[in-house]
Amino acid sequence: MGRWRRCLGDGHRRDDAGVFSAVSVATLEAPVITAIVPAWNESARIGAVLSVLIGHPLLARVLVVDDGSTDGTGQVARHAGAEVLSLAANGGKTAALAAAIARTTTPYLMLIDADLQGITRDDIARLALPVLTGRASVTLSLRGNTPRLWHWLGVDYISGERVLPRALIAPLLDQLPGLPRFGFEVFLNARILGAGLRPVIVDWPGVTSPLKSRKQGLWPGLRADARMVRDMMRTVPPLGLMRQIIAFSPRLGDIAVAPDRPTLARGRAIHRR
Incomplete structure (x- = not known):
């Protein structure tokens, strides 16, 4: 891919050289971002993530949602210095978020x-600064694996790492309980497109996320992946998912697409053109 830049649909840029990190943090005012970390049985891994987030100069708060964990995830997070919101039962990522x-x-959220x-x-910093400096409305990570x-x-259009204005999703909070467990990212994507925005994609070549099959075992992990895909398609039909990929991709984003606007009917997310 190399060192190249491409304008996206809203004039924002993608920069594979990571130039966003060169912006001086000293020019920014008090932190205005809350980092939200949804977690279910991640006691073995969450500590490394929190060691990076806690005390970061761009973050006002670090809020971990312990989604009914049974392995002490909440205790690990508290010991690391994070705020912890403990949910009694595992309700899925959408409910946790x-x-x-x-x-x-805070005006901005980091997921x-x-x-x-x-x-x-x-x-x-590279995920946050494009938004904080006005070079982007939303950012998404592109992990190494x-x-x-x-x-x-x-683009990884279902990336779990994002920075966005809280005002983008806050008006729709009452709709989230009706979404499937893993429908949040594609629901948010539809909101982004409906607002006429395009995200800036931030390369994270050194960051990886383990496969579910490695964390849960082969068959449980494959079943979890299948449930995630099912939830995505229950939230946004396949054609709508394709529109999101096309719109967000720096290679394909110049193709005009109609924004998808998810609404709720009978407790289920649907799309209307």
């Missing part, structure tokens, strides 16, 4: 998965 967002007040490996403070197709397209 909804509960956390409802408890935030971070709890199982990341190799993440650094510079990665956090993202599937080859996503690397070729230049």
Whole structure:
């Protein structure tokens, strides 16, 4: 891919050289980002993520949502110095994020998965600074072990690592309880497109996320992946998912697409043109 830049649909840029990290943090005012880390049974991995987030100069708060863990994830997070919101039962990522967002007040949110490996403070800065400096409305990460197709397209459209204005999702908080467990990212993507925005993609070549099959075992992991795909398609139909990929891809993003606007009917997300 090399050192190249490409304008996206809203005039924002993608820079594979990581130039966002060169912006001086000293020019920014007090931190205005809450980092939200949804976690379920991640006691073995969340500590490394929190060691990067806690005390970061761009973050006002670090809020971990312990989604009914049974392995002491919440205790590990508290010991690391994070705020912890403990949910009594495992309700899935969408419910965990909804509960956390409802408890935030900062203008911006950073969503971070709890199982990341190799993440650094510079990665956090490069994800946040395009938004904080007005060069982007939304950012998405592109991890090093993202599937080859996503690397070729230049986007992982269901990335769990994002920075966005809280105002983008706050008006829809009452709709989130009706979404499937793993429908949040594609629901948010539809909101981004509906607002006429395009994300800036931030390369994280040194950051990886373990496969579910490695964390849960082969068959449980494959079943979990299948449930995630099912939830995505229940939230946004396949054609809508394709629109998101095309719109967000730096290679394909010049293709005009109609924004998808998810609504809820009978407790289920649907799309209307």
